Amino acid sequence: MNTDPHATDYVRFHPERCTGCADCLKVCPTRAIRIRHHTSVRFVDLCIGCGACIRVCAAGAITAAAAKPETLVQDHVAIALVSPVLYAQFPNAMPRDVLLGLRQMGFHHTIDMSIFLEMFQFAAAEFIRRNRESQSAPWPLISPVCPAVVRLIAFQFPSLLPNVLPVLRPVALMAREVRERLIPQYEARGRRVIKYYINPCPTMAVSPTDGMAAARKHPAIPIGINEIYPELKHRIEGILKEVSAFAEPQLEFETCATGNAALVAMSGGEIASMKIEKSMAVPGLKETIEYLQKIEMGLFQDVEYFEFRTCREGCLGGVLTAVDKYMAKSNVQRMLHIYGLGRRVPRNTILRLYEKGRFQPEQSAAGLTRLFGDRKPALTLEQMERIEALLEQVAGWNCGACGAPDCRTFAEDVVRGQAQMDDCHWQERGGAPPTRRPVK
Amino acid sequence: MASLQKSFPIVARDFVHAGEASIHVQSILKAMRMDPALIRRIAICCYEGEMNAVIHGGNGQILLAIEADQLNLAINDDGPGIEDIERAMQPGYSTASEEAREMGFGAGMGLTNMKNNADAIHIDSAPGQGTRVTMRFALPSPAEGP
Known part of the structure; x- marks a missing residue:
């Protein structure tokens, strides 16, 4: 298993090339990408090696882990x-x-x-x-x-x-x-x-x-x-x-x-x-x-x-x-x-x-x-309840500004202790955004 | 006692988005890492129920309720209702429209598939009064595990 947060078994992130566009965030089919401090791409397990993030990264900041x-x-x-x-x-x-x-x-x-x-x-x-x-x-x-x-x-x-x-x-x-x-x-x-x-x-x-x-x-x-x-x-x-x-x-x-x-x-x-x-x-x-x-x-x-x-x-x-x-x-x-x-x-x-x-x-x-x-711990019924409750508090726009690809994934991260509620920009501004749409 | 309740809307005759509610239900079960075979059974029931509501008209909703030892799935719609429930349960019996059949739906296996995959099923319907299908699935206790 790979322990470097900037690499998986198949792909590697090069921080010096990242422009912070966050295009990679939403293309990952297993929602394995998180972005911290604007230009730090982290992989949180579950990479299937499809290469979608490599394809979308115009700056060349994500490459294959393959040999030269x-x-x-x-x-x-x-x-x-x-x-x-x-x-x-x-x-x-x-x-x-x-x-x-x-x-x-x-x-x-x-x-x-x-x-x-x-x-x-x-x-x-x-x-x-x-x-x-x-x-x-x-x-x-x-x-x-x-x-x-x-x-x-x-x-x-x-x-x-x-x-x-x-x-x-x-x-x-x-x-x-x-x-x-x-x-x-x-x-x-x-x-x-x-x-x-x-x-x-x-x-x-x-x-x-x-x-x-x-x-x-x-x-x-x-x-x-x-x-x-x-x-x-x-x-x-x-x-x-x-x-x-x-x-x-x-x-x-x-x-x-x-x-x-x-x-x-x-x-x-x-x-x-x-x-x-x-x-x-x-x-x-x-x-x-x-x-x-x-x-x-x-x-x-x-x-x-x-x-x-x-x-x-x-x-x-x-x-x-x-x-x-x-x-x-x-x-x-x-x-x-x-x-x-x-x-x-x-x-x-x-x-x-x-x-x-x-x-x-x-x-x-x-x-x-x-x-x-066994790769990812199962969420309990109590945790699922908490996720649903948290989803009521966030924007539901799936804006990605928190560094997670969508609100549900963000709420999961919070419940798993991998993110703080403050990471949601709408929370920072003291509550929900002007109009709300329900998150499914 | 912890329990999770959630509802998902179904829009009648919206074949483009049909199935999305079922996919959301599955994503919840997958996050809880339920036994794959059980997820498959619930997925089939949920989808067949959702499609019934989409095909036979009448908007509706899927209600998902998860408790420690069981999962309940209710699919309610405001459609025309079922005249003869016993007959509707027969494999191959269908009252689907030409439109639905042309799209490959309405083979008359929906309720049969639901009955075969749920631990218990109850149908409450009458002409003009919509349909409420309730299905129950037993959940293994965490100690037994899948």
């Missing part, structure tokens, strides 16, 4: 796990050029995600097919791919944790394959190996559903795409100028030969190549929350699978991308024309792995509930 490329030290074997979003940043380069560029930058291995996506999609569809008979999980099932969505569910919609599809995410499959097949080769020779995950979001390589034990043993260090973009662009320009003979990659998952991977970076791309009867893709933070609310109230039980992404347009709209999401989307559409969609893994192979339980996450829904359940 200069931390790529030379005394170890660096393995890059590559999010397909990276390919969409370079309109004229082929995926193999992008991967070669990364190797020129000093990564010893560059792992492409497409094979793992394909396996995930087939395994997910297989689970859904079987669930029609067994009804072992409730409908609609929810994609585990976006870790910010899984954390959002764990914190704010815990009753929907059983709906999260219990199949390992593509990046978890990728990390495991590297852990089992690549790392031992080096460790046998006494070399140290570090995995990096080059990706468009601050949510880190590990999602709560991945199975923590193994992931903790060999964590992947996240690097934002925007951090490596300038150097990689330069390398790729060099590669494109000459017809280069490049070292053939060692393993089958070190190349990318189909458009499938790029498609998944786009909203709707995950479900596009899954054989499911009724599915829906919902990108965007606000939209995701709205739909989760509806699912919690019992709607959409006729839908088999929801693909949620907290970013608009899906991962192409991630906060740590280098080119705009619509340009990236155009690049993906072009890649689809050039490569088409294809299959690289025999279905029987995936089915065999499925039967062996190779797609099953360690962490069950009940386990996740326990994992997240």
